[in-house]
Amino acid sequence: xxxxxxxxxxxxxxxxxxxxxxxxxxxxxxxxxxxxxxxxxxxxxxxxxxxxxxxxxxxxxxxxxxxxxxxxxxxxxxxxxxxxxxxxxxxxxxxxxxxxxxxxxxxxxxxxxxxxxxxxxxxxxxxxx
Numbered sequence: 001x002x003x004x005x006x007x008x009x010x011x012x013x014x015x016x017x018x019x020x021x022x023x024x025x026x027x028x029x030x031x032x033x034x035x036x037x038x039x040x041x042x043x044x045x046x047x048x049x050x051x052x053x054x055x056x057x058x059x060x061x062x063x064x065x066x067x068x069x070x071x072x073x074x075x076x077x078x079x080x081x082x083x084x085x086x087x088x089x090x091x092x093x094x095x096x097x098x099x100x101x102x103x104x105x106x107x108x109x110x111x112x113x114x115x116x117x118x119x120x121x122x123x124x125x126x127x128x129x
Contacts (some may be wrong), residue, residue, distance in 0.1 A: 001026050001027070001028060002024060002025070002026040002027070002028045002031050002033060002101065002117075002118045003024070003025050003026045003118075004022055004023070004024055004099050004100070004101060004118055004119060004120035005022065005023050005025070005120055005121070006020060006021065006022045006097065006098065006099050006120040006121065006122060006123040007020070007021050007022075007023075007123060008020040008021050008123060009097060009123030009124045009125045010124075010125070010126070011126040011127075011128065012089055012125075012126075012127055012128075013127070013128055013129075014089060014090055014091055014127055014128065014129050015088060015089065016089050016127070017085070017086060017087045017088075017089065018086045018089065018125060019083060019084070019085050019086070020040070020083065020084040020086070020097055020099075020123060020125075021081060021082075021083055022038070022040075022081065022082045022083075022084075022099030022120055023080065023081045024036065024038070024080045024081070024082075024101055024118075025080070030103060030117070031101065031102070031103050031117065031118065032103070033079075033080045033101075034057065034078060034079040034080050035057045035079070035103075035104065036057055036079075036101045036102065036103060036104060037054065037055070037056045037057065037101070037102050037103070037104040037105075037108050037110075038054065038055055038056075038075075038082040038099060038100065038101045038102075039051060039052075039053070039054035039055075039099070039100045039101075039102075039110060039111065039116060040052045040053045040054070040073065040082070040084045040097060040098070040099055040100075041097070041098045041099075041100060041111075041113060042093075042095040042096065042097045042098070042125070043095050043096045043098070043122075044094065044095045045095075049098065049113050050064070050111070051064055051110060051111025051112070051113070052064055052066075052067055052071065052084070052097070053067060053071055053072075053073040053084060054073065054110035054111065055073045055074070055075055055082060056104050056108070057075070057079045057104060059075065061073050061074075062110040062111070064111060066092075067086075067093075070086065070087050070088045070089075071084060071085065071086050071087070072084070072085040072087075073085075082099060084097070084099075086125070089125075089127045090127060091127050091128065091129045092127075093125060093127050094125060094126050094127050095124075095125060096122040096123070096124055096125075097122060097123050097124075097125050098119055098120055098121075098122045099119075099120045100113070100116035100118060100119050100120070101116060101117065101118045102115055102116045102117045102118070103117070
């Protein structure tokens, strides 16, 4: 079984920064934790989960327009921990942030929640104005 554990959430004022981490561990015959495609999603209260950023194990990075230029996604050298560096935070960035992982396949849809097989429990980010 593959587990994902997020950390790093918290409360900041608008304009501040936070760094989220997500460590993958465990084993599954379908998923190599150091060869995966990983994404960050967020969910505002009462709304659907939305993609924020994603990265493949070879380092290809993807961002939604709302966070481009402010957020940076990265992998550690072992490619089992994904980070989300969030700068210039805005109140609308508030939400529960989840990391997700899936085997990398051709045609991977980075921001479709349904393609991800494994999810973390989430970490809360609150940005006050």
